[in-house]
Amino acid sequence: MALYIEKVMDHFRNPRNVGVIEDANGIGEVGNAKCGDIMKMYLKINDDEIIEDVKFETFGCGSAIASSSMATELIKGQPVSEAMKLTNKAVAEALDGLPAYKMHCSVLAEEAIQSALEDYQKRKEASKA
C-alpha cells in the first residue's frame, strides 16, 4: 500500500496553480517552518468578486502540497462568496481522502484561502476609506 492514494500523488507530483501572482489583491500565509508546513496563497479577484486567478507556494510534506493544489482548483473561477465556504473537508474529499494524521494539511489549505480572502476584504475596505 502506498502512503498516499493516486489522486493525492497526482496533485503532489503535478501541482496545479504553482507560483506567484505579482499583482495579487489578496495574499494569505499560514503555518510556520518550525512545524514543517507553510502555505502562501495569492488571489487575483476581479470587480465582479470572481477569483480570476489563484496561485500558491508551499513548504511542506506531500499532502500539504497536494492540499494546496486542490484548494486552488476548487476556488479558481468561483465567486468570493463561494470560496469563503471552502472547508478542509471539501479539500480532503476532492483528493479522495487523506490519511488521518495528515488531515491538518487540508485544514492549513482552508486557512490559507480564508486568510487570503480576509486580506482581500481588508484591502477593499481600505481602498474605500
Add this chain to the structure above:
Amino acid sequence: MKIYADNAATTKMSKAAVDAMVACMEETYGNPSSLYTTGQKAKEALEQARAEVAAVINADPQEILFTSGGSEADNQALRSAAELGRRKGKKHLISTAFEHHAILHTLKKLEQEGFEVTLLPVHENGIVLPEEVEAAIREDTCLVTIMFANNEIGTIQPIGEIGEICAKHGVLFHTDAVQAVGHLPIDVKAMHIDMLSSSAHKYHGPKGVGFLYARKGIALTNLIEGGSQERGKRAGTENVPGILGLAAALKEAAAHMEENAARQKPLRDKLIKGLSEIPHSALNGDAKRRLPGNVNFCFEGIEGESLLLLLDDKGISASSGSACTSGDLDPSHVLLAIGRIHDVAHGSLRLTIGEDITEEEIDYMIASVKEVVEYLRSFSPVWRDLQAGKVEYIL
C-alpha cells in the same frame, strides 16, 4: 535506476543468510529442547551459531543471549542494570540525548519508577566526550548506556575510552551497537563493554532476531518468563531459523568488514562532497568519524517528506528526520540534539548506502537530490523569503 539507500533502516538479506534459514526450516526443524536426535541437531546448530556470533565480538558463547531484536536487547540490558542497581541503592543512569527510542523510552519508564537519568550532550559533531561521561558518574550510578554508532547521523562514539572509564569507576557499561555490529570492528573485552545489543537485519540477516551480549557474572532480569531457554533468561522456543540466519549473515559481514568499509568510504565521501555543492545545505554529524555507509544532510527551505516522495519516484529509497515522515509533530530528536533547529531539521535527508553501491549510483543520487531540492525550493515560500533577504539563512 533503482537504488536502495536506506540500509540503516534495514538491509536486504544475504544469500548466505537465506540459505542458512531455508536449510534450517527444511532440515533442522526440531525443537532444541527435545531430547531426540531431531531436537538435538537443532540444539547443536543453535550452539554453533552462538559460538560464531561470540567470536565476532570476542565474547564467550555463553555470554550471547538471542532475542527478538535490538529493542528487546536494549530493554533487557537496561532493566537488568536497573534491577542490580536498585538492590544496592544505586538509582542513577547515564545516557545521551540521541539514543534510539528503545533506550530513551525505557529510561523514561525507569524515571517514573524512581530512577534518575542524566542525558549527556552530543555536541555539534554528534560525538560524546569521554571526560563528560566521567564527570557525570556518581556514587549511585548503576549504568552508563551509550550507543556505538548513531542510527541517523552515523557518528561513531569513543566506546573504548568510555568503557575504560566505566571499568575504572566500577560502573556497568552497555552499548546499543545495532548500527555498528557487522560494520565496525568490536572487541567487547578490549573495549570494556559489559553489555551490547545487536539486531540481525542491520547486517543482511533476517528481521525479528538479534542478540544481547552480557559479560559473565551479570545477572540478567527476564523480560519473558516461561521456560529455561537461553540459560533461563529468555523464555520461549528459540527462533532457530532466525538465529542461524543471523549467524550466517554476521559471519559473512565480519569476514568482509574491512574491504566493505574500504569500498564504501570513498563513495560515501563522494556523495557528501556532491551534496555539499547544494547551496545552504549542511552535513549532519562528524565528516570522518561516521559509519562507512552513512550520509545525512539538512537542506534549507524544503521539507523532508516531499523530498523522499520525489526521490522514490526516481527510484531512490531514502529516509528523513522530518516530522511528517513519522506522524509526529517534532522533527528527529537526533538532529535537535546536535543543535539543528526545527526549521532546518524538517528538511533532512539520510542516505545509507549498501556495500554493493557503485560510483554510477552515487552520481545518479547526487544529480537526483540536486534536482529535487531545486524543484521544491522553486515554490517554497520559505526559500523565497530567504532569497529575498527577508529572513537570514541558517545554513
